[in-house]
Amino acid sequence: MKAELISTVFLSEKRKQTLLMLMDGPATVDEIKESLTGTTSAIMAQVKILFEQGLIEQKEDEYRLTSIGKLIMKKIRPLIETLNVVEANKDFWDSRNLDPIPEFLLDRIGDLGDILIHEPDLNHLFEPPKELLTSLHETKNVCTFYSYFCPTCPNNYSELARKEVNYNLILTRPVYERLRDEYKEQHDAMMNSKNSHMYICDDESMKLGALSVTDDLMLIAFFNKDGFFDHKKVISFEESARNWGQDLFQYYKERSERVK
Structure with a gap:
């Protein structure tokens, strides 16, 4: 039976x-x-x-x-739901290092729902996807994690701070120090905003590329299994994916130190 x-x-x-x-x-x-x-x-x-x-x-x-x-x-x-997520992009998931995702969230990977895989061309390799930029322009709440330095991001961060968007940003220490030392104006704008909060993550085991959660979008980027970052990103507009992303961000936030 x-x-x-x-x-x-x-x-x-x-x-x-x-x-x-x-x-x-x-x-x-x-x-x-x-x-x-x-x-x-x-x-x-x-x-x-x-x-x-x-x-x-x-x-x-x-x-x-x-x-x-x-x-x-x-x-x-x-x-x-898990099979739907994985089967549609099996080669992508086969090549990802998923170790930075805690087991309780791996069990819920099906929450990502319908996803698209963003793979930029060489002319836009270091630019955020247009879907994320559009969402950042309209959102009232943002949670972001980066373990690599995105050249266009300091201006994006500081613009959110000036608009007093509710913004939480987690960076690895090397990325934070570069932001602080080379982009002082943008760094200070975030530090002076009452709605912006920055955190430093020193946990080397949390080797995630990037994570952003807005009011209408969840974006996540992984390193591949060889330890390289190939700029491929997962994007979902589903509420369940945003909730999943918020839970992952909270997991990282609890293991980070707030910048004061």
Whole structure:
């Protein structure tokens, strides 16, 4: 039976998507049809299988998960979400060093949802993605971590400070010292802003490239497994990804020292 239930969930994209949809609440036949592609007969054939396996039930004109369906999907949904994130960009994830991500957040990697991989050309190698720049222009809250020096970032940081955006910035000590010594005006603008807070992270084990979380975007960059930074970045606009990014930032913040 266990193998049969696993097959029921995973061997049909329509069945899988129907179960995921019903996790959010009951749905009518028409609502199920609208959310899936295919003919009515093909969709209803898969709904019938879910019904026969005891994963869904019908009450009046709505389908809903049974107690067993809820129990199974509560466990399976994180796996499905993780597979969706990894399978779409498997070569990218295979090449990343994920050690800087604590285990409790690796378990939630599916929270990243729909992602895009930003890979700049040589003419824009050291510039932040346009998606991030657009978001920084409009956001009211920003959390950022950098372990490398981005030449355009001091001006971006200081502009946020002058706009009194709620801004938390974590830098490794070498990056912070370069900001302080070579970009004094921008550094002082951040230090003088009541809404800007800077932190120094000395933990060498936290070898993450970059992280930014705004009101509508999460960006993260990893070193590859050879220890090189190739400027590839993951971007997601989903709320679950932003929450994941906030939790990761908080993890780093708790291991950093505030600059006073």
